[in-house]
Amino acid sequence: MKIETSGIILSVRPLGDSGAVVRALSRDRGVVCGFSYGATGRKTKSRPMPGMFGRISWRARLDTEMGSLSFETESNPAAASNGRTATMVCSALELSDAFLADGEINPAAYDILEKFLNNLSLVTNHLSLYIEWEISFLSCLGFAMDLSKCAMCGTTENLSFISPKTGRAACDKCGGQFSDKLFPFPPSLESMMFFLRRASAEMDIKSLPASRMILN
Numbered sequence: 001m002k003i004e005t006s007g008i009i010l011s012v013r014p015l016g017d018s019g020a021v022v023r024a025l026s027r028d029r030g031v032v033c034g035f036s037y038g039a040t041g042r043k044t045k046s047r048p049m050p051g052m053f054g055r056i057s058w059r060a061r062l063d064t065e066m067g068s069l070s071f072e073t074e075s076n077p078a079a080a081s082n083g084r085t086a087t088m089v090c091s092a093l094e095l096s097d098a099f100l101a102d103g104e105i106n107p108a109a110y111d112i113l114e115k116f117l118n119n120l121s122l123v124t125n126h127l128s129l130y131i132e133w134e135i136s137f138l139s140c141l142g143f144a145m146d147l148s149k150c151a152m153c154g155t156t157e158n159l160s161f162i163s164p165k166t167g168r169a170a171c172d173k174c175g176g177q178f179s180d181k182l183f184p185f186p187p188s189l190e191s192m193m194f195f196l197r198r199a200s201a202e203m204d205i206k207s208l209p210a211s212r213m214i215l216n
């Protein structure tokens with residue numbers, strides 16, 4: 001078994017003296033996971049780090065084995081982030097790592113992560129870029145939200161609320177009387193946490209990553 005592709009590193013978990021279990025998200029093969037010899041070694045010049053883009057080579061005798069993975073870095077757009085933006089990067093990578101299973105092919109999950117990381121240095125409103133990523137990510141997992149119009153009357157104006165039940169928007173007029181049961185529009189980190197928790201419960205994922213908890 002051999003896989004040659006390109007992707008984004010989601011996680012690097014040190015194992016043994018200088019190795020690590022590396023998980024990387026590719027567009028065509030989903031998450032590729034393997035043991036990377038020397039990944040955390042002192043002498044290693046280019047250590048694989050979460051958020052890096054590059055070439056992945058994976059090899060194993062059987063496709064049920066973990067296999068060995070080597071990674072050749074091409075770019076690292078996340079390297080320029082710092083402070084709160086760096087926490088957003090960690091959160092997007094760690095949520096992808098937690099929710100996407102090995103070998104499960106999900107090109108949309110790759111596309112939105114690539115777009116998020118590449119756009120970090122191009123936008124000034126990092127929070128709205130991040131929240132947009134979370135909405136798209138939930139959609140990739142089958143938990144789509146519809147915030148484009150009021151779910152009740154269809155208007156695209158004066159959207160003021162989001163229903164926790166349906167993940168759909170409501171206008172001022174339709175949602176006003178239920179305002180105590182609805183989240184404010186647009187979505188915030190706090191309201192997105194509710195939808196993430198619900199998705200994690202349905203997918204049997206025990207806890208959300210610490211980086212996501214820190215963002216709230």
Ligand SMILES: [Zn+2]
Pocket residue numbers: 150151152153154155170171172173174175
């Ligand atoms: Zn309405």
